[in-house]
Amino acid sequence: MNRTRLLLCAPVAATLIALTACAPSSSGGDAGGAAGDKVALVVAQGGLGDQSYNDLANVGYKRVLESTGLNGSTIESEDIVGQGEQLLRRAGQAGINLVVDLEFSHNEVIGKVAADFPDSNWVIFNAESEGDNVASVLFQEQEGSYLAGALAALQTTNTSDPNINPEKVLGVIGGASSVGIDKFLVGFIEGAKAVDPEVEVLTAYSNDFADPAKGQQLAQSMFEQGADIVYAVAGGTGAGVIQAAQDAGRYAIGVDDNQDGVAPGNVLTSVLKRADLAVESVVADYAAGSFPGGKTITFGLKEDAVGLTDFEFTKDAIAPETLAKIEELKAAIVAGDITVHNVVTDGYPDYFKGQ
Known part of the structure; x- marks a missing residue:
């Protein structure tokens, strides 16, 4: 995007203009003395338009700009991972008061940048970083994924459903092999095995969060191997998984935002990750x-x-009894009776190694 090129190449004064010129306007909000302060949202891999994590986070961002009177902008790059430190330093040099970074791979560089710009405040999503002016936001994605895995394992035996085949095979596709993504995968597998230890779960990585064609290819392969439900944890790449499910008359499971309406009847459910609420809150x-x-x-x-x-x-x-079981599992997790494995804090379970 042109805005990103300006961020990378322009001098500091021009960078400030680039950050504020496209800011959503807002008025009338009680900002607690912060009205008019400059905020930037760093968009993660996959970019805006992914119909998933980034888009949902941006909904909350727009909402809170309107309610607080803060001046907001977004920062995007086709190489958001490689250019992360440079982009963050530009934001610091531009005097942005609050930088909210959705890209988990910036967890190491954001601490360094924050130390060099102590007058700015920084937020890293899906990772932890150090610094008195850095807040870290984590989600328990493994909990929602556990419920999705349990649902899928129960549904894959429901052969009265025309979208289901006789094989007890599921699939899950991650955008990258990393703890942030693998916590979804491990939670899904754990939930599936908890209700049916005999179910098979195929796994694959797209290594891209914005390639629907790759997602479609991987999902088609899983459907050909007997899967009838495939969970997509790959941002915009997941659109291809949903398309493959629709073409094959099978199910996809969406992620982050409510994707059920993308292909009504072929998205079994979506694992919500309310990035909008988290952005709005912080x-x-x-x-x-x-x-x-x-x-x-x-x-x-x-x-x-x-x-x-x-x-x-x-x-x-x-089946009603399946829905009841999912509610029972949800209540047990909330009550602390079930603790879902979290690879970030607990490491990888033995059964997942080599997936």
């Missing part, structure tokens, strides 16, 4: 003068920040 805290610098904030099932959709288009295909 920016609102900043505006109120209570920025959680130096802290890690966690959003999970208990906070209603992860979970499954309401099966708007598939409820009639799912």
